[in-house]
Amino acid sequence: MEDLTGRFEAHRGHLRAVAYRMLGSLSEADDAVQETWLRLSRSDVSDVRNLGGWLTTVIGRICLDLLRSRASRREEPLDVRIPDPIIASADGTDPEQEAVRTDSVGLALLVVMDTLSPAERLAYVLHDMFAVPFDEIGPIVGRSKDAAKMLASRARRRVEDANAVPDTDLPRQRRAADAFLAAARGGDFDALVAVLDPDVVLRGDFGDLRPSELIRGARNVAEGAVRFAEAALHSRPVLVNGVPGLVTAPDGQPLSVMAFTVRGGRITQIDVLADPARLGRLDLTAFGSP
Known part of the structure; x- marks a missing residue:
C-alpha cells in the first residue's frame, strides 16, 4: 500500500489540474482527487502499465458524473457563476507562484467552458489541454473515437468564438x-x-x-x-x-x-x-x- 500511495502522490498535481479544469471548483477538484484515490485503493492495478493514464480516465469519469449532476440541477442556465480563482503575486517572482501561473487556466475560459455540455467539456479538456488521445476519450463519454473528436471540435469553436484566450504577452x-x-x-x-x-x-x-x-x-x-x-x-x-x-x-x-x-x-x-x-x-x- 505504501508503494501505491507513493505512485498516486506522484500524479496528484496532474489529477487536480484535470479536475479543476473540468469543474472550475477547487473544493470539488480536491474531492474528485480523493475519490480517485479511493477507487485506486480498491482496485487491482498490478497489470496496469500506464498508471497515469488509468488515473486520468478514472478522474475524467468522476468529473463527468459531477458535471452531469450539476447540469441536471441547474435551474438558471444563463446565470453568471465565476469559477474559483487561483491568485498569485503580480510580480510572479516566486517560483511556486510562477508554476501556478503556468499551470492555471483563465477564468474567462472556464466561464465559457461552463456553457459546454459535460461530454464536450471532457473531450476538450482531456484532448486539447492534456493530449489524451480520442480513442481513450471515447469510452469515457460512451462515444466512438470520431464522435469524441467532434465533441472536442465543437467545444474548441465555442472557445475560439468567445475570444476567451488572452494574449500570451x-x-x-x-x-x-x-x-x-x-x-x-x-x-x-x-x-x-x-x-x-x-x-x-x-x-x-x-x-x-x-x-x-x-x-x-x-x-x-x-x-x-x-x-x-x-x-x-x-x-x-x-x-x-x-x-x-x-x-x-x-x-x-x-x-x-x-x-x-x-x-x-x-x-x-x-x-x-x-x-x-x-x-x-x-x-x-x-x-x-x-
Missing part, C-alpha cells in the same frame, strides 16, 4: 490592467473607454448578495468602473489564474477578485467574483490594500 496584459486601474482610481471615463475593447463583456458573480451582472460595451463598463473609483483605491494588482487581475480588500476585508482578459492590447473580458461567502474561503491576507 503578460507584460502587455499587465499594462492594460494597470491603465484600467489608474483610470478607475481617477474616475477618468475617456481613459477607461480607451483601454476597453468596444465589445468588452463584464460578468459579476455576487452569490446570494444580489443578482449577477452581465454588462456589455466599453461605455457601459466604463460607467460602472467610474463608480468603482473609491474601491479602486484599495485594489491591488495580482495574477488571477495566470492573467492580470485585482484584489480589492480594504482593511483586509475582501470585496472582490477581478480578472482581465486582454487581446490586442485592450481588455475584452472582465470577470468579477464578489460573493462574500466564497471570498471568505479564500486566503487573501497577503493581498490587502497596498
